[in-house]
Amino acid sequence: MQTDALSTTFAALADPTRRAILARLAIGEASVQELAEPFDISLPAVSRHLKVLEHAGLISRGRHAQWRPCRIEAAPLRTAQDWIAERRAEWERNFDQLAAYLAETAPGKTPGDES
Amino acid sequence: MSKPAAQHATFSIDRRFDAGIARVYAAFATAEGKARWFAGPNEKWEMLRREFDFRVGGREYLSGRWRAGMAPRADFSVSTFEAFYFDIVPERRIVYAYDMHLDDRHISVSLATLEFTTVGACTELKLTEQGVFLDGFDDAGGRERGTRDLLERLATSL
Numbered sequence: 001m002q003t004d005a006l007s008t009t010f011a012a013l014a015d016p017t018r019r020a021i022l023a024r025l026a027i028g029e030a031s032v033q034e035l036a037e038p039f040d041i042s043l044p045a046v047s048r049h050l051k052v053l054e055h056a057g058l059i060s061r062g063r064h065a066q067w068r069p070c071r072i073e074a075a076p077l078r079t080a081q082d083w084i085a086e087r088r089a090e091w092e093r094n095f096d097q098l099a100a101y102l103a104e105t106a107p108g109k110t111p112g113d114e115s
Numbered sequence: 116m117s118k119p120a121a122q123h124a125t126f127s128i129d130r131r132f133d134a135g136i137a138r139v140y141a142a143f144a145t146a147e148g149k150a151r152w153f154a155g156p157n158e159k160w161e162m163l164r165r166e167f168d169f170r171v172g173g174r175e176y177l178s179g180r181w182r183a184g185m186a187p188r189a190d191f192s193v194s195t196f197e198a199f200y201f202d203i204v205p206e207r208r209i210v211y212a213y214d215m216h217l218d219d220r221h222i223s224v225s226l227a228t229l230e231f232t233t234v235g236a237c238t239e240l241k242l243t244e245q246g247v248f249l250d251g252f253d254d255a256g257g258r259e260r261g262t263r264d265l266l267e268r269l270a271t272s273l
Binding site for chain 1: 142154
């Protein structure tokens with residue numbers, strides 16, 4: 001497991017302003033000015049938050065010289081954690097089917113007996 | 116952020132079954148038993164091919180097609196599982212390696228260990244899976260997934 005990458009992701013998420021920025025970006029791209037509007041903080045402060053989010057790979061920024069729109073990136077959040085969640089869910093579902101099969105075929109149980 | 120070539124992860128699941136160890140083990144060790152529970156969800160998934168050669172060095176194979184709109188992710192239809200058995204101790208332990216494909220994308224390679232223990236009239240099963248997941252997983256729609264998914268994940272991870 002890539003603990004370092006995950007730590008970076010979680011550290012970036014451990015700030016309410018940065019989470020609010022991500023929530024805003026989930027709706028669509030936005031410029032630094034647009035992102036700063038709802039917050040009572042300076043543009044440089046917003047820029048610092050964006051740098052943290054960018055470093056964590058949670059957002060990317062356009063390369064246009066004047067207007068560098070910020071965009072949310074899903075990749076860091078869907079790494080090993082997602083893989084585990086999917087494999088785990090698959091196993092649990094299969095084990096549920098196994099438990100049902102074992103119950104159906106229990107000794108002394110007649111086929112079709114639902115009691 | 117550059118895409119990692121491979122990521123490793125380990126997890127385990129403990130599950131208690133209300134059945135004796137012989138019956139639980141048989142559900143893993145016989146073709147009839149395994150076919151009864153090891154499959155995709157009936158209503159969403161149609162089996163394409165199944166092979167089961169349960170012995171050390173033997174191979175197991177299962178592929179299935181997800182019905183339209185039913186796949187866990189929207190961008191694939193056929194999932195394929197292929198396994199090779201490395202260690203078998205009857206009613207005690209099974210170790211096998213397996214990999215997964217979604218269509219032609221190689222998703223993961225795993226080592227799975229199953230340990231069976233009798234607990235009273237029940238059987239305790241411990242699954243430990245050590246896996247490496249490959250680039251195909253992220254390519255499988257990572258960027259295209261909706262923002263709703265992302266926000267749900269944010270909510271549950273905080």
